[in-house]
Amino acid sequence: MVTPTDDRVETRSAAAKFLGRPEVGALIGASAVALLFFSVAPAFRHVANIGTILYGSSTIGIMAVAVALLMIGGEFDLSAGVAVTSSGLAAAHTAWYLGLNVWSGVAFALVFSLAIGAFNGWLLHRTGLPSFLVTLGSFFVLQGVNLAMTRIIAGGVSSNSLNDMDGFDSAKAVFASSFSVGPVTIEIPVLYWVILTAIGSVLLLRTRYGNWIFASGGDPAAARAIGVPVIVTKIALFMGVGFCAWLIGMHNLFKYNNVQSGQGVGNEFIYIIAAVIGGCLLTGGYGSVVGASVGTLIFGMTQLGISYAGWDPDWFKTFLGIMLIAATLVNLYVKKKADAR
């Protein structure tokens, strides 16, 4: 006996399917912000400024990709902001103090950043505490380490300049160079950001590991019961945040030749805001990498758009807060509408 098709469930229309996607809210928001500044800020219309806007977005966006994946996997990382600075300092101090080729500092920083991520994930698993608490702890630990180690090694609040050391030029070419596409100058982090968004999105939607991320965030108990290695999945996600922190840390280091030890505090929330605007649920199990990158673009457009429009940039954070609430409400509304069709 075969039960006939349940006629209460209709196939959803293509439009409803599109609206049901997590990144739709962010796309609508990005269009609205672009339109707003396009009309009020003449400088916003200059083609050359596209490069500036994209660059401003990319330094946040690279982290937002990793943070979005982590949030879909059901966890937070409040140490993500200072981890960027820690990574830069680790490379600078190691290379300068030991007088090595800067590339050995870069390699050490990579290991260091991945280790911080792995440690966060491991501690989360061992203690069973919420990641909010665990990474709040590592946030403060890293902040202290950044200040103290810089004082001990460099005797101040910034790392020593590396620009006359072996390997600096090649490292700068890899992490902090730029190239031109017609009138637009593209800084290299923009390229990394686009590549990481593509990799992250494919990873999430088209690989087995992506399925495990959704399940680990959506229902960890069910995921474990059915055989998903939840702990390994989450530790890998934290390490992904570590990797992106390293990439941005290296960019900052080779762009400015040194790193200020107090930087990065507060950025962790901007990464989370970008992910949430992009459709990630705070409770995990739902979201989009492309959405997070579009969310970052909103951030970048607003940051520069406000100054291009000649408005007082002091209002930027206020605008960001309003965007966060509005985007969350739009996401909820769109999701409800799409489900109801």
Next chain:
Amino acid sequence: MTDAVLELRNIGKRYGNVQALRGINITVRQGEVTCVLGDNGAGKSTLIKIVSGLHDYTEGSMSLSGIVRRFGSPRIAQALGIATVYQDLALASLMSVWRNFFLANEIRKGPFLDIPTMKRVCREELTKMGIVIPDLDRPVGSLSGGQRQVIAIARAIYFGARVIILDEPTAALGVKQSGVVLKYIAKARDAGLGVIFITHNPHHAYLVGNHFVILKLGHVVLDAHRDELTLEQLTAEMAGGDELTELSHELRGAQPGKVVTPHIVEHGGIPAPEGTPVGEG
């Protein structure tokens, strides 16, 4: 009689100072339905968790096809051919039907998911179970309880090679849907699987069971073949046997036929002081 596929000998489980299970002996054979019955807190859930690899046992031994095993994780238990359908279904409600169906058993083409194949297999398997879901991209959370149950069972049968454990699959279902589920239990048995059917409903158990085990306070209090037992006996044992007789004796004083007629509450002797506002109600 076929050989035992899963054999528990003197299995015990201790949580700190709580002895959740004691001296459990159960044999599961291929092509048989073994019903495990018991009241709330009898140890059914602990037993499933041990067999499915969520918890380790602290005493005795569990052997699968004659080899003593300790499952370190559900993944290992699954790899050895033990599939479990949990009471709470173990479906991630925000994920789509096909993603849930293949969770932890994804079909891949190179490093990537083979989505068309997975959707096709998922549709075929669900159709075999008698449900048709037109949109497999729909989140599982938007489906009915019966549909979710069937997805979980279809998944377990599709991936479960040797033993399938069903934890109260009919508990949350209506009569008709329960019937559908029971039919698939029989189907799994016919396919040569060893079925462990956990329930507290003796009627459902007796419809499909070959072998009945009743747990009480962590002990096996009954272990009988279908031939040695009637439904009435099973129900009586399940209900507590002597305990029920005792309980019905106690309840005799409660006058079950009694109906309380409405009556008026008498006024008290002391009136309220003058000037006190009188309530509207």
